[in-house]
Amino acid sequence: MKRADQLLFKGLLAYSSIVLLLLLGLVYVAQLIAKSSGPGHGTWSMARLMEYAALQLPDVAYDVIPLALLLGTLIWISILSGHSEVIALRMSGWSLWRLEQPLLLVGLIGTLCMFVLGEWVIPVTAPAAEAMWANASQPGVGFHNMGEQGLWLRSNHQLIQIGAVGNDGKSLQGLHMVSLSPGMVQLKTLTSASAAHFVGDQWVLQNVVIASITPDQIRMHHLQSQLWNMALTPSTLSSFAHPTRTMTLPTLWHNYQNLQTGALKMNRFALAFWQRLSYPWVGLIMILLAVPFVTRNPRGGGLAARIMAGLILGLGFHFLTEMSGYISVSGGISPSIATIMPIALFAFIAFFLHRMA
Numbered sequence: 001m002k003r004a005d006q007l008l009f010k011g012l013l014a015y016s017s018i019v020l021l022l023l024l025g026l027v028y029v030a031q032l033i034a035k036s037s038g039p040g041h042g043t044w045s046m047a048r049l050m051e052y053a054a055l056q057l058p059d060v061a062y063d064v065i066p067l068a069l070l071l072g073t074l075i076w077i078s079i080l081s082g083h084s085e086v087i088a089l090r091m092s093g094w095s096l097w098r099l100e101q102p103l104l105l106v107g108l109i110g111t112l113c114m115f116v117l118g119e120w121v122i123p124v125t126a127p128a129a130e131a132m133w134a135n136a137s138q139p140g141v142g143f144h145n146m147g148e149q150g151l152w153l154r155s156n157h158q159l160i161q162i163g164a165v166g167n168d169g170k171s172l173q174g175l176h177m178v179s180l181s182p183g184m185v186q187l188k189t190l191t192s193a194s195a196a197h198f199v200g201d202q203w204v205l206q207n208v209v210i211a212s213i214t215p216d217q218i219r220m221h222h223l224q225s226q227l228w229n230m231a232l233t234p235s236t237l238s239s240f241a242h243p244t245r246t247m248t249l250p251t252l253w254h255n256y257q258n259l260q261t262g263a264l265k266m267n268r269f270a271l272a273f274w275q276r277l278s279y280p281w282v283g284l285i286m287i288l289l290a291v292p293f294v295t296r297n298p299r300g301g302g303l304a305a306r307i308m309a310g311l312i313l314g315l316g317f318h319f320l321t322e323m324s325g326y327i328s329v330s331g332g333i334s335p336s337i338a339t340i341m342p343i344a345l346f347a348f349i350a351f352f353l354h355r356m357a
Contacts, residue, residue, distance in 0.1 A: 006102075008076075008080075008099070008102040009103070009106060012069075012072055012076045012103050013106050015071075015072040015075050017068075018072075019071045019075070020064065020065060020068035020072075023064045024060060024061060024064070027057070028057060031053040031056060032050065032053050035049060035052065036049060048132070052132050052133065055125045055126070055132070056126075056129050058126075059122050059245065061113075062114055062117045065283055066110070066283040066285075067311075067314040069106070069107055069287055070283075070287070070310045070314055071307060071311070072106075073290035073291060074293070074310045078294055078303050078306055086294075086295055090295070096292060096354055097354075099295070100287065100291050103287050104287060104288075106287075107284040107286075110283040111280045114279070114280035115280050118248075118249075118276055118280070119249060122245060126245060126246040127246055146164060150162055150163045150176075155231060155232070157179060157181065158177055158178065158179050158180070159177070160175065160178075160230075161176040162175055162237075165238065169198075169234030169235055169237035170197065170234045171197050171198070172195060172237070173195050174194070175191075175194075175196055175205065176192050178190060178191075179191070188212070188213060189210060189211060189212050189213065190210075190213065191205075191208065191209070192208070192209045193205040193206060193207060193209075194206055196228060198234050202228070203227070203229075203230045204225055204226070204227060205228045206225055208222070208223040208224075208225070209222055209223075210222075249276055249277070252269055256270045256273055270335035270336075271325055271328050271335040271338060271339065273335070274335050274338075274339035275325070275339050277339075278340065278343055282317070285347050286314070286346075288347075289350045292353035292354050293353060294306065296356060317346055320341075320342040320345065321339075321342045324338040324339070324342055325338055325339075
């Protein structure tokens with residue numbers, strides 16, 4: 001790596017890191033103030049409050065890393081332009097693309113950090129923060145109610161409704177199962193159970209009521225317990241009890257394939273899957289936006305104005321992403337298009353600025 005490359009790389013890495021730390025610090029203080037009164041039950045000491053706010057920082061970092069890269073690029077390139085280093089590099093034959101190469105390496109580091117946060121850190125810290133707010137002694141011990149409709153799953157020719165998930169997915173409450181004939185056209189049995197527990201390597205239903213349906217009659221059976229042949233693992237079921245942000249990519253895809261609650265919730269999982277794939281790359285687009293934005297007119301506008309413009313760009317991207325996501329969840333557009341559309345729009349703007357530079 002040439003000396004100029006090292007200068008560009010180290011400078012952007014330093015300024016992006018500083019911006020990221022400042023943003024995280026602001027959010028941390030804001031969380032301390034907002035949550036200082038506690039959840040309204042149980043003991044909520046200052047140490048517990050600080051731990052709770054710290055557990056939420058990985059989730060915040062995942063959101064603001066692209067913004068930190070954008071602002072870091074604007075600041076660093078503006079500083080270099082103010083001292084004529086960028087002009088000197090351009091005069092020596094460096095194209096805009098050549099100037100961006102060491103900067104994009106920093107963007108790739110940010111992308112890698114976001115994938116690590118999304119796949120390995122947030123799935124641990126976010127549920128722990130939720131459990132702490134719920135005053136549970138350990139993450140996942142308390143039951144998570146799955147809403148009025150419950151959680152609907154399909155296993156072969158069986159439809160399953162689960163009312164609540166707890167104990168890291170090893171305990172279930174309020175189960176209802178509908179067994180259908182091949183082709184899903186004829187109702188065979190209706191089964192209800194007050195609870196289910198994962199013991200050893202198998203599920204055991206508790207307080208079971210089975211209604212066997214034939215053309216002539218309905219037979220009722222009552223059992224205290226019964227083995228349940230269900231392929232879903234506790235880890236998969238536990239993931240349903242938390243927001244999609246806490247799920248890994250394989251879990252999101254598996255949930256999208258298996259969840260049978262209608263188009264609304266299936267789109268929610270699909271949207272989360274596509275966003276998890278695409279969002280870590282947004283930082284690269286932000287760098288490609290920022291460099292020509294400064295180099296087109298290196299003497300025009302102050303640093304504060306450029307930072308303000310960067311904030312507007314970042315907020316604009318967030319608004320477009322949220323808006324397209326809401327349209328997708330409501331069934332207006334497909335989740336893949338809803339995810340790619342804002343990124344494609346900003347990539348086109350970056351391409352246009354490069355053509356004009």
